[in-house]
Amino acid sequence: MTSEDTYDFIVVGAGPAGYALAASLSSTKSKPRVLLLEAGGKNDDETKRVDGKRWTTFMEPTMNWGYKTVPQDTCSGRELDYSRGKGLGGSSASNFGVYTVGAKDDYDAWGEKVGDKVTYGWNAMQPRFKKLETFDGTIYLPENQKYARPDPADHGHEGPLKVGYAKEWEKDLPLILDSLEEAGLQRNLDHNSGNPIGMGLMINSASSGRRTTAALFEHHQNPDGRIPNWVIIHASATRVMFDDKKAIGVETRSQSGSDLNIYYATKEVILSAGTLDTPKILMHSGIGPREHLEEYSIQVVQDLPAVGQGLKDHFFVPLVLARSPETNDRNSFYGSEEAMSAGLAQWNKDKTGPWTKHGCQVACGWFKSDKITSSQEFKDLDLSVQEFMNRETIPHYEIISGFPMHLMFPQLFQDYSYLSLIGFLMNEQSTGEVRLQSSKPEDPLLFDPKALTHPFDQRAAIEIYRHLLDITKHPAFAKDTISTILEAPSESDEDILQFWKDNTSSSWHMTGTVKMGKEGDVDAAVDNRFRVFRVEGLRVADMSVVPVMTNNHTQATAYVTGTTCAEVLIGEYALDEE
Structure with missing residues (x-):
C-alpha cells in the first residue's frame, strides 16, 4: 500500500449521484482525499452538448454501455433497450435531459419506509434540490x-x-x-x-x-469559495476488497482491460455505479444471495438476499x-x-x-x-x-x-x-431482478424487469x-x-x-436493486445511513437504494441521493468542522 493509492473516501461511478457525492465530500473544510472512479471516458466532446440533439446522444457507443434486458415474455419476447450512460456525467451526459423532482409524497413515503422522516421527507429533500440547481424560469x-x-x-x-x-x-x-x-x-x-x-x-x-451534466460539479465553487479537490481515475471497479467484513479498498481494471490495481480507503467505499452495475460489484465482492454467488464460485462475504432484487422502472x-x-x-x-x-x-x-x-x-x-x-x-x-x-x-x-x-x-x-x-x-407493481450470468466482473448482469x-x-x-x-x-x-x-x-x-x-420501452429509470430499508426488512440491503447491512466501511448511494419508485424522470432523484449521502458522511466524520 502506497500513499498514492490511498484515499479517505473512494466513490465508484461518476454519474449524477457519484459526482454530487464526491464533490460534496471533497469540498468540505477538512479537505479529505477523495478518489472518484469512472469506467468510461471524459465525455468532453462539446458537440455532444447541443440541446436539440440531446435525444440522440445515447446512440453514441462511447457514451452508452449498450445494455439490453433479457427477452420479456409479456412484451412479445422483445429485448428492451436498457441504455446506461458511460463516462463522466454518467447518464446525465446521454439521457433526454428532463429535470423533474417528483412528488413531495414520494419523499415522505421514503422517510416512512426507512424509519427516518427527518432525513428523507420532502421538508429535507426540497432544500437539497434547491442547493443543486441554478434555475432559469424566464x-x-x-x-x-x-x-x-x-x-x-x-x-x-x-x-x-x-x-x-x-x-x-x-x-x-x-x-x-x-x-x-x-x-x-x-x-x-x-x-x-x-x-x-x-x-x-x-x-x-x-x-x-x-446540455447540463453532472460534470459541472467539477468546477463549481461552494458558498465559501471552495471547489472540489479530488482525483478522478478512469478504470472499471471489479470488486470491493475486504479485511474480514470491513471494506478497505476497490480493485479496478484499466480501460484496456490488461491491468489490475487496488486503491485503498481509510474511511469508506461508496458505490454509485447505478441500479444495473452497483449490484454487480456487490455480488462479485461476495455480497448478495448466498446460493446465487456460490453458483458462480464467488466466495461469500455476506449473505444478503435483497441484492439484485426489487427492480422497478417506468x-x-x-x-x-x-x-x-x-x-x-x-x-x-x-x-x-x-x-x-x-x-x-x-x-x-x-x-x-x-x-x-x-x-x-x-x-x-x-x-x-x-x-x-x-x-x-x-x-x-x-x-x-x-x-x-x-x-x-x-x-x-x-x-x-x-x-x-x-x-x-x-x-x-x-x-x-x-x-x-x-x-x-407510474407506480408500476411489476418487480424485476438483476442476476449474474458469469463469474467474470467484466460481463454485465442479466436484467429482467418483468415488464x-x-x-x-x-x-x-x-x-x-x-x-x-x-x-x-x-x-x-x-x-x-x-x-x-x-x-x-x-x-x-x-x-x-x-x-x-x-x-413499450423503458424510460431508463431503473431503481431499487439494493434497496434501503430497516434492519430485518427482507427486501432491504442498506440502512437509512446508506450502509450495506452487516459489513463495515461500505455504502451505496445511487438509484439502486431508493425504496420508492419516484414519480419523475429520475436523474434529479439520483443527484439528491448523492447529496443526501454526502450530508450523512459529512456529519458522521465531522468533515465541515474547523
Whole structure:
C-alpha cells in the first residue's frame, strides 16, 4: 500500500449521484482525499452538448454501455433497450435531459419506509434540490408567460446544475398546450414545486442551448469559495476488497482491460455505479444471495438476499399523429440537411440558433385516473399501496407531448409535421431482478424487469392509452390532425394491451436493486445511513437504494441521493468542522 493509492473516501461511478457525492465530500473544510472512479471516458466532446440533439446522444457507443434486458415474455419476447450512460456525467451526459423532482409524497413515503422522516421527507429533500440547481424560469415572450409561473421560493439559484426552460420554442407548443387544456388536462405552472399534477412546461437539464451534466460539479465553487479537490481515475471497479467484513479498498481494471490495481480507503467505499452495475460489484465482492454467488464460485462475504432484487422502472408507449403543416415549421428545418448543418455551425459559434429551438422545449404532465382507482385490479392491491397512490401529489401516469421521435425512428415519418403523445406508467407493481450470468466482473448482469407482468400494470396501461385516444378526439385537438402514424389498431382492451406489449420501452429509470430499508426488512440491503447491512466501511448511494419508485424522470432523484449521502458522511466524520 502506497500513499498514492490511498484515499479517505473512494466513490465508484461518476454519474449524477457519484459526482454530487464526491464533490460534496471533497469540498468540505477538512479537505479529505477523495478518489472518484469512472469506467468510461471524459465525455468532453462539446458537440455532444447541443440541446436539440440531446435525444440522440445515447446512440453514441462511447457514451452508452449498450445494455439490453433479457427477452420479456409479456412484451412479445422483445429485448428492451436498457441504455446506461458511460463516462463522466454518467447518464446525465446521454439521457433526454428532463429535470423533474417528483412528488413531495414520494419523499415522505421514503422517510416512512426507512424509519427516518427527518432525513428523507420532502421538508429535507426540497432544500437539497434547491442547493443543486441554478434555475432559469424566464419565459421571453409575454404571451407565453401564462404557461408557467414558478415560485422562486421553490427553486435554487446558486447550484452547479443549470436547468430551466428553453429560450425559443417551436411554433406549435402554445397551440398544443391550449388544446390539451381544452381537452380537459388541468394546467400545472411548475412541476418542480412538489406537486407534479397537471400539464405544463418540462424543465430541462439544459441552459443557454447547452446540455447540463453532472460534470459541472467539477468546477463549481461552494458558498465559501471552495471547489472540489479530488482525483478522478478512469478504470472499471471489479470488486470491493475486504479485511474480514470491513471494506478497505476497490480493485479496478484499466480501460484496456490488461491491468489490475487496488486503491485503498481509510474511511469508506461508496458505490454509485447505478441500479444495473452497483449490484454487480456487490455480488462479485461476495455480497448478495448466498446460493446465487456460490453458483458462480464467488466466495461469500455476506449473505444478503435483497441484492439484485426489487427492480422497478417506468415504461411508456407512443401515439403519433400527422399534423397540419401550417401549425409548425419542422419540415423547413429537419427536412433540410443544409438548414441543420448551418444550425450546427451557428451553435458551435455562439450556442444559439435552431438547434436551441427544435426539440428543446416540450410539454409534460402527471395525472390521476378515477378509472384506474375504481378498477378491480387497483382494489386487489395491498391497502398500503392503495393509500399511497391516493395521496394528493401522487400521479398514476405521465403524458409527454412533442417528443421528437423521428430522431430515433426515422423510418416512421414521411415528413416532420407530426405530434407524438407518450403515456408513461407510474407506480408500476411489476418487480424485476438483476442476476449474474458469469463469474467474470467484466460481463454485465442479466436484467429482467418483468415488464407488464402484474395485472394492475396491465389495467393501468389500458386506461392510460385510452385517455390518450380520448384527448386526440377532442375537437380542439383533432382540428389540426391529418392522419394517424402510430396507434393501437382499436380501442378494445385486448388491442391496447397488445400495443403496449409490442411497443413499450423503458424510460431508463431503473431503481431499487439494493434497496434501503430497516434492519430485518427482507427486501432491504442498506440502512437509512446508506450502509450495506452487516459489513463495515461500505455504502451505496445511487438509484439502486431508493425504496420508492419516484414519480419523475429520475436523474434529479439520483443527484439528491448523492447529496443526501454526502450530508450523512459529512456529519458522521465531522468533515465541515474547523
